[in-house]
Amino acid sequence: MSSFSRITGTGSYLPPRRLSNADMVARLAQDGIETSDDWIVERSGISARHFADEGVFSSDLAVHACQEALRAAGRSASEVDLIIVATSTPDMVFPSTACILQGKLGAIGGAAFDVQAVCSGFVYALTVADALIKTGSARCALVVGAEIFSRILDFKDRGTCVLFGDGAGAVVLEASDTPGILSTDVHADGRHVDMLCVPGHVQGGLVSGVPLLKMAGQAVFKLAVGVLEDAARAVLSKAGKVESDIDWLIPHQANIRIIQSTAKKLKLPMENVILTVGQHGNTSAASIPLALDVGVRSGRVQKGQTLLLEGVGGGFTWGAVLLTL
Numbered sequence: 001m002s003s004f005s006r007i008t009g010t011g012s013y014l015p016p017r018r019l020s021n022a023d024m025v026a027r028l029a030q031d032g033i034e035t036s037d038d039w040i041v042e043r044s045g046i047s048a049r050h051f052a053d054e055g056v057f058s059s060d061l062a063v064h065a066c067q068e069a070l071r072a073a074g075r076s077a078s079e080v081d082l083i084i085v086a087t088s089t090p091d092m093v094f095p096s097t098a099c100i101l102q103g104k105l106g107a108i109g110g111a112a113f114d115v116q117a118v119c120s121g122f123v124y125a126l127t128v129a130d131a132l133i134k135t136g137s138a139r140c141a142l143v144v145g146a147e148i149f150s151r152i153l154d155f156k157d158r159g160t161c162v163l164f165g166d167g168a169g170a171v172v173l174e175a176s177d178t179p180g181i182l183s184t185d186v187h188a189d190g191r192h193v194d195m196l197c198v199p200g201h202v203q204g205g206l207v208s209g210v211p212l213l214k215m216a217g218q219a220v221f222k223l224a225v226g227v228l229e230d231a232a233r234a235v236l237s238k239a240g241k242v243e244s245d246i247d248w249l250i251p252h253q254a255n256i257r258i259i260q261s262t263a264k265k266l267k268l269p270m271e272n273v274i275l276t277v278g279q280h281g282n283t284s285a286a287s288i289p290l291a292l293d294v295g296v297r298s299g300r301v302q303k304g305q306t307l308l309l310e311g312v313g314g315g316f317t318w319g320a321v322l323l324t325l
Ligand code: UT7
Pocket: 034, 035, 036, 039, 040, 043, 044, 119, 158, 159, 160, 162, 216, 217, 218, 219, 220, 221, 224, 254, 255, 258, 282, 284, 312, 313, 314
């Protein structure tokens, strides 16, 4: 049994179809709804997002991200004994997107399951994978965030449809004698289910309710800035580290203003924050592994550095992971 789990490779994938804010302005105008590049950039920091084409599913985006992550780790699919996919936009009601992905990758035989914690999903999935590796249940895991939020957006609601995008990110997490993941901290507060939800379900072959994203933006914003600071301080304290030990903040990419507020509270200059929200929008569970991969592939995030990953989202859920790359 190994004492630690460690990220040995990262990968990501964005579907090719890119929509600028100007494209969103034009799309909403067809329904007589007004928005503007200025509003979207000023309130969220978002300039563009990617949308998957019809017939493409979360598992398809995940396959690309996982293949890149496996290549970076120098591992083959046959060595993978655990796949956890964080998603709120699964391919089907069941089986899990993780099982569908496992089949597509040819990584047969290990455990595979989905984690549903909306935008905190990747932090939850990494926490679970770390625990399974530390207890000896797995040695080589793929931990994935994959989303096609464009399918659950209400294009009549300008307050939400301009914020989200599609994408996938993945890491290979392996058993290791050196750290690795230093500490994790995950939480939920089920009193706030209605604050951010997709209130629909399948019943008798039909969809019951309204399966489109609803968000009380300002309420989410207020809760988010508080709990993200709490989670960051919790992982630092559990690992016996302080703010100045953090080399990179790799946050969930929901809104530049939330990210700036968290960085300020942790006394981290924005030069130490990986930002992708401008070009990706909010890709929910995929946003943290996407940002991590962008940071690694750009050469900024390097082996041996200390990273703080943190997310917040529907549920209400939130959490953080502190790790040495
Ligand atoms: O990933 C999960 C976690 N999610 C988040 O962290 C999201 C957190 N919340 C936010 O990021 C922000 O609350 C939003 C970006 C969603 C909204 O920003 P805001 O500064 O809270 O704006 P608001 O909702 O208070 O709306 C301000 C105004 C309203 O008009 P009035 O009532 O002041 O006349 C809206 O109707 O902006 C209007 N508005 C828009 N105007 C142009 C809302 N959406 C748009 C739009 N274009 N797309």
